[in-house]
Amino acid sequence: MKLLTHNMLTSRAIRGVTVGYPLRIIAKDIRVSEVDFNPEYIARIIPKLDWTVLWKAAESIGHVGELPQILIEDFESNDDFLKKVHHVLLEVEVINGDLLCPESGRKFPINDGIPNMLLNEDEI
Amino acid sequence: MSSSDETNLTIEDLKEKNNKKSLRKQKRAHHRLLRDMNIKCSCQPTQYLMICNGGLVTGIKRETLQCVLDALISKYTLIMPTGKSYCFITCNSKEDATCVYNYIHGRIKLPGQNGPLYVCYTETVPSTDNVMSNSTFPPGLTLIENFITKKQEETLLRTLNWDECESVTSLQLKHRQVKHFGYEFEYGTNIVNPDDPIAPIPQDYEFLQTLFNKHNHKYKYDQLTINKYLPGQGIPPHIDTHSVFEDTILSLSLGSACIMNFKKENQNINVFLPARSLLIMTGEARYAWTHGICSRHNDVIETENGTTTKERGIRISFTFRKVRRGDCCCTFKEYCDNKYDTAAFVDAKTASGLEDSYVHKVYEEISNHFNETRHKQWPNVSKFLGSLEEGTLLLDVGCGNGKYLCGDRNIYKMGCDRSSGLTDICRKRGFEVLQCDCLYLPYKDYSVDAVISIAVIHHLSTRERRRRAISEMVRVLRPTGKCLIYVWAKEQRKDSTDSSYLKYGKKNKDETEKIGQKEISRERISECGSTLPVHENRTNFAHSDMLVPWKKKSGERFLRYYHVFQEGELAKLCTEVSAAIIKEVYYDQGNWCVILEKCIDIMK
Numbered sequence: 117m118k119l120l121t122h123n124m125l126t127s128r129a130i131r132g133v134t135v136g137y138p139l140r141i142i143a144k145d146i147r148v149s150e151v152d153f154n155p156e157y158i159a160r161i162i163p164k165l166d167w168t169v170l171w172k173a174a175e176s177i178g179h180v181g182e183l184p185q186i187l188i189e190d191f192e193s194n195d196d197f198l199k200k201v202h203h204v205l206l207e208v209e210v211i212n213g214d215l216l217c218p219e220s221g222r223k224f225p226i227n228d229g230i231p232n233m234l235l236n237e238d239e240i
Numbered sequence: 241m242s243s244s245d246e247t248n249l250t251i252e253d254l255k256e257k258n259n260k261k262s263l264r265k266q267k268r269a270h271h272r273l274l275r276d277m278n279i280k281c282s283c284q285p286t287q288y289l290m291i292c293n294g295g296l297v298t299g300i301k302r303e304t305l306q307c308v309l310d311a312l313i314s315k316y317t318l319i320m321p322t323g324k325s326y327c328f329i330t331c332n333s334k335e336d337a338t339c340v341y342n343y344i345h346g347r348i349k350l351p352g353q354n355g356p357l358y359v360c361y362t363e364t365v366p367s368t369d370n371v372m373s374n375s376t377f378p379p380g381l382t383l384i385e386n387f388i389t390k391k392q393e394e395t396l397l398r399t400l401n402w403d404e405c406e407s408v409t410s411l412q413l414k415h416r417q418v419k420h421f422g423y424e425f426e427y428g429t430n431i432v433n434p435d436d437p438i439a440p441i442p443q444d445y446e447f448l449q450t451l452f453n454k455h456n457h458k459y460k461y462d463q464l465t466i467n468k469y470l471p472g473q474g475i476p477p478h479i480d481t482h483s484v485f486e487d488t489i490l491s492l493s494l495g496s497a498c499i500m501n502f503k504k505e506n507q508n509i510n511v512f513l514p515a516r517s518l519l520i521m522t523g524e525a526r527y528a529w530t531h532g533i534c535s536r537h538n539d540v541i542e543t544e545n546g547t548t549t550k551e552r553g554i555r556i557s558f559t560f561r562k563v564r565r566g567d568c569c570c571t572f573k574e575y576c577d578n579k580y581d582t583a584a585f586v587d588a589k590t591a592s593g594l595e596d597s598y599v600h601k602v603y604e605e606i607s608n609h610f611n612e613t614r615h616k617q618w619p620n621v622s623k624f625l626g627s628l629e630e631g632t633l634l635l636d637v638g639c640g641n642g643k644y645l646c647g648d649r650n651i652y653k654m655g656c657d658r659s660s661g662l663t664d665i666c667r668k669r670g671f672e673v674l675q676c677d678c679l680y681l682p683y684k685d686y687s688v689d690a691v692i693s694i695a696v697i698h699h700l701s702t703r704e705r706r707r708r709a710i711s712e713m714v715r716v717l718r719p720t721g722k723c724l725i726y727v728w729a730k731e732q733r734k735d736s737t738d739s740s741y742l743k744y745g746k747k748n749k750d751e752t753e754k755i756g757q758k759e760i761s762r763e764r765i766s767e768c769g770s771t772l773p774v775h776e777n778r779t780n781f782a783h784s785d786m787l788v789p790w791k792k793k794s795g796e797r798f799l800r801y802y803h804v805f806q807e808g809e810l811a812k813l814c815t816e817v818s819a820a821i822i823k824e825v826y827y828d829q830g831n832w833c834v835i836l837e838k839c840i841d842i843m844k
Binding site for chain 2: 117118120121123124125126127128129137154156157159160161164224228229230231232233234235237240
């Protein structure tokens, strides 16, 4: 699971949970691999992100690097910055671990990079 | 039957009667007989004889054999078992039998036969002919002999011109020629379209309706199918689709007589249909018994003398049916197609159990084989993906093996699927996936730019669940974001073109043969309190909800639940989802497809 995906995930489907966002990450294995960098692509994705959630997620798994806590202005033209975002969004992957519902504490296991977000019938 | 001259026999002047070929044939017959009837052949003469290649199924007439025998011996019993290629003769003495043996074996060739008759001695004979039980008809079946006069028959036959078929539809089926009036009968689905009448039943046949009325038939028949059967042609056993036609079905026989076979479970009744007779099928005979005609040149019939064969000539049948408006209310539910197509066939409670057994578990079982067979992207889905701009966040709901997740364009593609087998395959291919239920997508509202869901929601077994799945896809979309949904269409033939699903089936099998054999698939499976028909792959859909077999290479069969969508159904469902508008609805190779756009004004 990449942190870009994590930026969109919620556990709100659980009965009684009102927001369910962001999910906490308990990372057991993390893999960092190189992905081709395309600054324009990253620049187009940034406005769609919840920046704070991305930053906190990266920090919680120890891969925040030099990423600023607050999104900088004029990021479109800052290749150096875009590269850091690129790294956090696409190159860092949680391979094994858990996602935690912030309200109910329900664990969603991540195995081999695949989060299992299935809910039991009595949870919905 | 006194002289053999009348029977046109060929007496072969064989120098060696027991040459190698006939010995071999005798030996083969010995084995067959032992297996079939537990009767042993004898090397020494006995009073019993078997004519190895002179049985009813070879088309030999009792009269012909009697001609031959009458000329040789005075007293004998001829036993012709039905469905066998051989017959037996009980002679008065060994001497008589030897006489017959020496005269016939390897020497006599009967008209219509390829080679001479082969005879052998047996230790005994079967007790009697298998008497056919045509004394009782299936309940609800009536046969009126001489329903029309010879003159009327000739008049009717004169009206037919099989060469000229401009205004009416004439189909050269493998097994017979067919013409339809009133409504066209679609082979494959076995339905008629009540909203699309063709040329009405001609005036020439009006007098038949008058005759029917005289016999108290309540319907004004509006669909006529005329079948032409050449000798050797037949019609596979079938039940006329309940939901399509009313109760009483009439069939008038012209020309040659034939045997029609009725079957229900292990009951099997042959009904002899003479020329000019009217067959009336009502109630159980119409709803629960299959009827068919064997593709043969001869029929085995009962005469005063015993069982014999009768050659077929050209037979024309006029089948009158009344197209049903409304649901079938028969009491033969296990044979009825009607209830499956009516609204909700499972309730919300059983739906998830059904999907668990017939969708989720099956995909886990077949995921590897599924992966091997799913590579090519459908062109119109690729086109949709190609229209997305750089930086799009795309979600593929029910991504399967990830065939739409590949490609290196600058789109962030995420997939989700219920099956861990399939998400594992995606992961191995390097795709970003997670496991979830499409009714509960774990993504935030307004979080993705585009959604695709290809061949997924037809696996949901209630309307409400299908609607909810669409509603979930719309929920996660950003305003102006687009969603492309594909579902399997009930209509596998559109604008006179078969879908590739049907075409693929026809590549492998002769089309007309298929049409004939697949009049209705009878297999049903009960699960979670619902009974589901099992679909015959590569044929038109007879039902909206069914189980579709998936065959692994090993031959192992799995059944997947499908709800196939009728024209307009997908769009109607989408209109019930708020916050989205329909941009496009189209039909693509046996699928109904819709492109939705998330509304702007709904944003918080």
